[in-house]
Structure formats: structure tokens, C-alpha cells
Amino acid sequence: MANKRIVLTGGGSAGHVMVNLAIIPTLQEEGWQIDYIGSKTGIERDLIENIHDVSYHAISTGKLRRYMSKENFKDPFKVLTGIAQAFRILGKVKPSVIFSKGGFVSVPVLIAGRMRGLPAVVHESDITPGLANKLAMPFAKKILTTFPETMNYVSADKAEWVGAVVRTELLEGNKQNGLSYANLPGKKPVLLIMGGSGGAQRINGAVRQSLSELTEQFEIIHICGKNNIDATVQQQNYAQFEYIQDELPDVLAATSYVLSRAGSNAIFEFLALKKPMLLIPLSRQASRGDQILNANSFKKQGYAHVLEEEELSSDTLKQALQKLRNEASIVQDNMRKYQTQEAKDQVIQVIKDNAKASK
Missing domain, CATH: 3.40.50.2000 (Glycogen Phosphorylase B;)
Structure with a gap:
């Protein structure tokens, strides 16, 4: 033994x-x-x-x-x-x-x-x-x-x-606790934005440029990475954090949509939680291309929409999120077919x- x-x-x-x-x-x-x-x-x-x-x-x-x-x-x-x-x-x-x-x-x-x-x-x-x-x-x-x-x-x-x-605990979050943690009213769908553990400058920049329009549609929880909080950004229906650990299950319970990089562990967690996601994989210039393969696999199976980083701008981001919102029910139907x-x-x-x- x-x-x-x-x-x-x-x-x-x-x-x-x-x-x-x-x-x-x-x-x-x-x-x-x-x-x-x-x-x-x-x-x-x-x-x-x-x-x-x-x-x-x-x-x-x-x-x-x-x-x-x-x-x-x-x-x-x-x-x-x-x-x-x-x-x-x-x-x-x-x-x-x-x-x-x-x-x-x-x-x-x-x-x-x-x-x-x-x-x-x-x-x-x-x-x-x-x-x-x-x-x-x-x-x-x-x-x-x-x-x-x-x-x-x-x-x-x-x-x-x-x-x-x-992680089992991610399935056990409390929506109201998540809203309280982010100090959001919960009157609009919540968009969770994650750029990976190191943050994502391109995503952070595009989000902040679009913030006034995005907060008309969503309440936003933005995990922007270590030292990436912008204290000059004070917007209603917007909360930013360097990193969320213990409160993440509650935040995910409050989340309606996800904007994320395409790291494998994270996107499979969103899939298990049936959260429609817009993936912006790391470009080949900044990586070996693994996130592009991950994102394309999920797109092919109908679990996610994908926006290439080279195409990312304030306008394309808003358009892609609107499309995801419009087609969320289709994405969730596909997710329900996934056999965990x-x-x-x-x-x-x-x-x-x-x-x-x-x-």
C-alpha cells in the first residue's frame, strides 16, 4: 500500500x-x-x-x-x-x-x-x-x-x-452575496470580465473606452489583474478588482455573461456553470497559440463566441457583446448538451x- x-x-x-x-x-x-x-x-x-x-x-x-x-x-x-x-x-x-x-x-x-x-x-x-x-x-x-x-x-x-x-465550490455560490461584494444593484445582467491571472492590457483598455455604453446594458465586474486597477475610472454599475479568490463562486453566481481570455481551466468552469462567454484568446504574437485552439474548439461546439485580439477595438467589443447577448439562449442550449x-x-x-x- x-x-x-x-x-x-x-x-x-x-x-x-x-x-x-x-x-x-x-x-x-x-x-x-x-x-x-x-x-x-x-x-x-x-x-x-x-x-x-x-x-x-x-x-x-x-x-x-x-x-x-x-x-x-x-x-x-x-x-x-x-x-x-x-x-x-x-x-x-x-x-x-x-x-x-x-x-x-x-x-x-x-x-x-x-x-x-x-x-x-x-x-x-x-x-x-x-x-x-x-x-x-x-x-x-x-x-x-x-x-x-x-x-x-x-x-x-x-x-x-x-x-x-x-472546482466544486464554484457551483455553490450565492448570487446576492456576489452582488453585495461588488456593490452592484442587480437590476441589469452582470458581465464578468477576466483577463487571466496577469490581467490583459488590451482588454482592459477596450473595456474602459467603452464603459459608458457598456454600463447602459450591463452591470460590470472587472477583474483587471495585479496593479491594473485604474482609480480614475469611477462609473456607476462598474466594479474593478485586481483578483478575486474566495468570493469568486458568489461572483459567478451573480454573473450572466463572461468576457474572458481562453485559458482552458477557466473556460471549462464557465461551461460547467452554463455562462455564455465571449473569448478573446491571446494572440500568436504573445503566446504559442494554445488559447486560439481552445477558443476555436469552444466556438465550433457552440459554447462561446470568439473575437480575435487583432480585431479588438471599442466598437468591435460592443458589437460582439451585443451579439452574444442576442444569441445567449442558443449558446446555453449547446452548453446543456455538454456531458460533464x-x-x-x-x-x-x-x-x-x-x-x-x-x-
Whole structure:
């Protein structure tokens, strides 16, 4: 029988943490001791460090850039340092299994895990694996995917499609509490705007240019990212926040429509909640194109409308939101056809099945 101690890892963006957040309560209920290895300053530290009975360990990590930068010469040394640190942590806590959600911090952890002879399970949220997961997957015993299309990009003998893991608490929000938190009257439909954990300057700018017209139609909750609040914007029916964590279930319960980037974890959560969404994926100039694939998959299935970032302006934003509002019932009909799987239970079962037996 495996000892019930697990190391979770993943970070760099909120998307690389959300599945971990979803499975932590169930693991704790089942008596697992949980350690989390993340970076020293990443968002994963903010999201994880204060969770009761989860021990957070910070390591050095490089960014593994696809472009030329003088930092590229430093990053291999940071990764090597991170491997050494992760190796020591794993030797100290002695887990029976590692679960990785991806991001740059996961690479040293999985390499160190292989050096320690520990089994690792990797979860890939996007249609095509990111660079960090591509580097980490050879060190994994099992690879789990959110999209069935991802099975074409990973090793068939390791891969298993489990579907989207959705945080249970998001389904349990209170609409009135969400309106009160944002100090909104609730007389118009609520538009939730999310630009990802780092915010989205292009989206923030287009929204603020259109604010007087948009607030005629909607009450707006704008999650604009760290240090992106504009204190000069004082508009009725508009509330802005850097980030929302504990109150997010209530805010989502109050939400009628969503304007968002197209990170996989977030859009599957909106799908589970049947929230019509307008997606503005990160452009290929700013990313590897994974959000474009995610958004187009949802558009094809009728779960979302899509506005390309290159086409984003104050006018196109207003037009796209009006179209979404007009066709919301069609979008929700399509969403109701989506068959949610018990993905969280499957993930936890795979973790158990692959955990190393105690000696």
C-alpha cells in the first residue's frame, strides 16, 4: 500500500494551479498529507501558501523562453538549482507520488522525482502541450488530458483523457452575496470580465473606452489583474478588482455573461456553470497559440463566441457583446448538451493507482 503523502506542483499562472486547488479538498478528506513545490514569487505561492495543512516549498526556476533574451543564459543555472532543491525536498518529505499541473516550476520537480524513483502524473489542460509539459512528460508515468484532441500530441501508452476538472465550490455560490461584494444593484445582467491571472492590457483598455455604453446594458465586474486597477475610472454599475479568490463562486453566481481570455481551466468552469462567454484568446504574437485552439474548439461546439485580439477595438467589443447577448439562449442550449464527467474523481483515482507502494 502507498503511503498517503503527495507532492503537488505547477505554477506561473493561475491556470497551472486551479486543478490542484480542485483536488486538494478531496485529498485532505481522504487523509493525504500534501506538500506543494512552487516558485518563490509566482501566483501559486499566493494561492496555496495559506491553505490549511498544505506545506509550501519554494524552489528556483527558469522561464524556458522560446525567444532570444539575455536571461536565457541564466535560466539553465536556475533550473539546475531548482532540481537540486526539489531533490532535497523530495528526499525529506518522501511522497509516494507527484502530481504536476505544468508551468516552468514543474520541470525541476519532475526531473528530481525521476532521480528519486518517484512516479509522477502530469495533467495537460490545453489542446497542445505547453513547452514546460513537453519537457516534463518524459519523466511522467501517466499523462492526463482535458481535451480529447490532446491525445494526438502525447505518448499513447501513457495518456488518458479525463475531461475538465472543475472546482466544486464554484457551483455553490450565492448570487446576492456576489452582488453585495461588488456593490452592484442587480437590476441589469452582470458581465464578468477576466483577463487571466496577469490581467490583459488590451482588454482592459477596450473595456474602459467603452464603459459608458457598456454600463447602459450591463452591470460590470472587472477583474483587471495585479496593479491594473485604474482609480480614475469611477462609473456607476462598474466594479474593478485586481483578483478575486474566495468570493469568486458568489461572483459567478451573480454573473450572466463572461468576457474572458481562453485559458482552458477557466473556460471549462464557465461551461460547467452554463455562462455564455465571449473569448478573446491571446494572440500568436504573445503566446504559442494554445488559447486560439481552445477558443476555436469552444466556438465550433457552440459554447462561446470568439473575437480575435487583432480585431479588438471599442466598437468591435460592443458589437460582439451585443451579439452574444442576442444569441445567449442558443449558446446555453449547446452548453446543456455538454456531458460533464467525474473528472476530479478520475484524476484522484489515477494518482492512487500510480502511487509508489510503501516499503
